[in-house]
Amino acid sequence: MRQYPADLTPPWKKPTPVPEVPAEPGLVVEEPGTGFCGAVIRCEAGTVTLEDRFGKHRVFPLEPRGFLLEGRVVTLVRPASPAPARPARTASGSVAVHRARARVARAGRIYVEGRHDAELVEKVWGDDLRIEGVVVEYLEGVDDLPAVVSDFAPGPDARLGVLVDHLVPGTKEWRIAEAVTSEHALVVGHPFIDIWQAVKPSALGIEAWPAVPKGQDWKTGVCRALGWPAENTGAVWQAILKRVDSYKDLEPELLGRVEELIDFVTGGGGA
Numbered sequence: 001m002r003q004y005p006a007d008l009t010p011p012w013k014k015p016t017p018v019p020e021v022p023a024e025p026g027l028v029v030e031e032p033g034t035g036f037c038g039a040v041i042r043c044e045a046g047t048v049t050l051e052d053r054f055g056k057h058r059v060f061p062l063e064p065r066g067f068l069l070e071g072r073v074v075t076l077v078r079p080a081s082p083a084p085a086r087p088a089r090t091a092s093g094s095v096a097v098h099r100a101r102a103r104v105a106r107a108g109r110i111y112v113e114g115r116h117d118a119e120l121v122e123k124v125w126g127d128d129l130r131i132e133g134v135v136v137e138y139l140e141g142v143d144d145l146p147a148v149v150s151d152f153a154p155g156p157d158a159r160l161g162v163l164v165d166h167l168v169p170g171t172k173e174w175r176i177a178e179a180v181t182s183e184h185a186l187v188v189g190h191p192f193i194d195i196w197q198a199v200k201p202s203a204l205g206i207e208a209w210p211a212v213p214k215g216q217d218w219k220t221g222v223c224r225a226l227g228w229p230a231e232n233t234g235a236v237w238q239a240i241l242k243r244v245d246s247y248k249d250l251e252p253e254l255l256g257r258v259e260e261l262i263d264f265v266t267g268g269g270g271a
Contacts, residue, residue, distance in 0.1 A: 018065050018072075022079040023048045029076065030068040031060050043078050090127040091246040092259075106133045107158035108265040111148070113139050113165050116237050117195045121163070124247055125258060132266050145187070146179045154184035161261035164189035186264045188257045193218050195254075199240055203249035 021027070023043040029050070030037040036058050038050030049059050060066065064075045110129075112118050118138035122129075129136060139148065142164050154160040162180070167173050167189020177187040192198050193212075196219065201208050212221030223230035247255055 019074050020077045021069060021074045023062070023076040024079055027069075029074070031058070031066065032068055032073075034058070036060075040076075043076075045078070048076055089246075091124045092128050093247045105135050106265070108134065108154075108160060109152070109158075110134060110136045110161040110163065110261050110265055111139050112136060112163040113142055114195060116241075117163060117165070119237075119241060120195055120198070120244065120250075121258060123241060123244060124250065125262065128262065132262065134262060134265055142173055142176050145176050149180050149182060149185050152185075154182050156184060158184070159265045159267070160185040161265045162187040163257060163261060165195060166191065166193050186261065188260055190251075190254045190257055192251075192253070196222065196237065196240060198251050198254040199244055200249055200251060203243050203245075204240060 023040045025040055025042075027040045028038065029040070031050070036050060036052065038052040038056075038058065040048055041051045041057070042049040043062075046062055047059050048062055049057055051057050062076055062078065065073050067074055067076050110121075112121055115138050118136055121136055139145070139162075142162075145162065145164075149160060149162075152158075152160050160182075162177075162185065164173050164177055164187060167177060167187075168191055173189065177189065180187050190198060197209050206226060210222055210225035212218045212225070219233040219236075220230045222228070223233060223236055228236050243249065
């Protein structure tokens with residue numbers, strides 16, 4: 001048997017499709033049944049409110065082919081609801097404070113071991129630190145840390161936080177940190193040999209940080225293993241730093257320690 005389509009309406013009797021137009025505020029349309037012409041001021045479930053040039057309002061149903069736009073028949077539809085705005089975030093993941101001014105620097109400080117460490121902390125936590133008025137300074141090494149802390153003379157209104165590389169029990173760094181006993185100074189550290197390791201390999205497009213034999217300079221060994229220019233580790237670090245966009249590119253072992261120091265220096269945490 002011959003199959004016939006369900007719709008037997010002759011093509012010349014079928015209505016011509018018309019475009020669907022979102023009823024955005026300010027859109028000027030005409031309702032042909034009444035001749036009322038006005039701008040959309042409100043669109044709710046099933047209805048649209050128009051305002052003509054005299055300020056008069058009329059409410060019309062949102063029906064198919066119900067309006068004229070520049071003389072053409074259209075179907076007005078309710079505009080898509082905008083996605084709820086998410087609060088802007090700083091690189092550290094904190095909620096950004098719009099147009100916030102930097103706070104006058106506190107007496108307290110955060111010291112980090114090495115220039116590269118300081119640059120990384122600034123890139124990820126810089127906005128937070130300026131709002132809190134916390135200045136970050138770098139130490140060339142931790143050998144003289146007890147003397148540095150003594151000279152700083154930390155107190156209740158001038159707390160001192162220190163971030164140390166490779167702070168692992170039994171190491172030289174561990175013994176030096178243990179010698180700092182002031183209740184107004186907090187020394188924390190990450191387990192990495194160098195701050196480079198605090199950057200996730202995935203952020204750099206490598207599978208893992210290579211193992212470097214003991215007795216060999218770690219940065220030089222890493223560069224040679226990965227085919228990076230070993231003769232200029234400073235340039236390599238700048239390339240690494242550019243790949244860090246936010247806290248998501250850093251290992252949690254560093255994230256937690258820096259947040260702990262900020263909390264301590266600003267008075268949010270205990271010794």
